[in-house]
Amino acid sequence: MSRSWQRKVQKNQEQINKQRKKHGQGPLMSAKSGKAALDTFKGRSYxxxxxxxxxxxxxxxxxxxxxxxxxxxxxxxxxxxxxxxxxxxxxxRRPYLSVGSDYVRTRRFAGDRNVYVSNIKAINTQKGYIVIEQHKGGNWVFSRVMNRYPIEPMATRLKAFAEQHGIPFTEK
Incomplete structure (x- = not known):
């Protein structure tokens, strides 16, 4: 589908949802439905x-x-x-880890970086650490000591992400 067609559909959805809101009805569907929800885990850099x-x-x-x-x-x-x-x-400027439908995003010194499923080799967890290994590029290390990440909730979400996409997941 072309982008101009997508913009027209989105514009029409917004207009219809505004009309339905005026009449006290719920929206048909979200105008931004193409974007999946992200699970974001924030840390703190001290x-x-x-x-x-x-x-x-x-x-x-x-x-x-x-x-x-x-x-x-x-x-x-x-x-x-x-x-x-x-x-x-x-x-x-808090560091974070966002887990999307088919990618993982975090903030680095140069800006936000994404790693898609095709580039993730493995995900390793151990007490206080999570390591996302990549085929190309360096490994991403998330540490409880360095950046005060909530490691346990991150590990459970990344385990579900790994199972969904067939990525090797190890706990030590």
Whole structure:
């Protein structure tokens, strides 16, 4: 089906659903029904912000104790402010794992990445860790210690995902 036809169908569905809502009736079907629901598991990154704050503290101590430091140097304070902002960004930008119908998605440094079923070699779980092995590229490791992921619910959802698509799943 062409994209223009899909857009026309979606537009008509939205119009009909608006009319049905005015008359007190439920929608026929969702206009966005092509998208499957995602199961998303969010973590929290504490180690990278803590490392950056320790680095800032080290930088301040070394710079203030040196003889070459000028008290009126604004670039020093701009550098400190930039590192604090970077630490806040790492703290607020939560890592996640989303499991879709035929792919797994997570956030990496360069942005969101997907791994489709055809590229997943195996899924391994052990206490506190989940490893998604790929045919091409590096393995994805989700850790309770590093990013505070909810490992047990993730493992049960990934086990169902692996069984659905015939991917080897091992628990250690």
């Amino acid at each position: 180690l990278m912000p803590a490392f950056l704050l320790l680095f800032i503290l080290f930088y301040v101590i070394v710079t203030i104790n040196s003889d070459a430091f000028k008290q009126a140097d604004t670039m020093f304070w701009v550098t400190i402010a930039c590192y604090v902002v970077l630490a806040c960004l790492f703290l607020l």
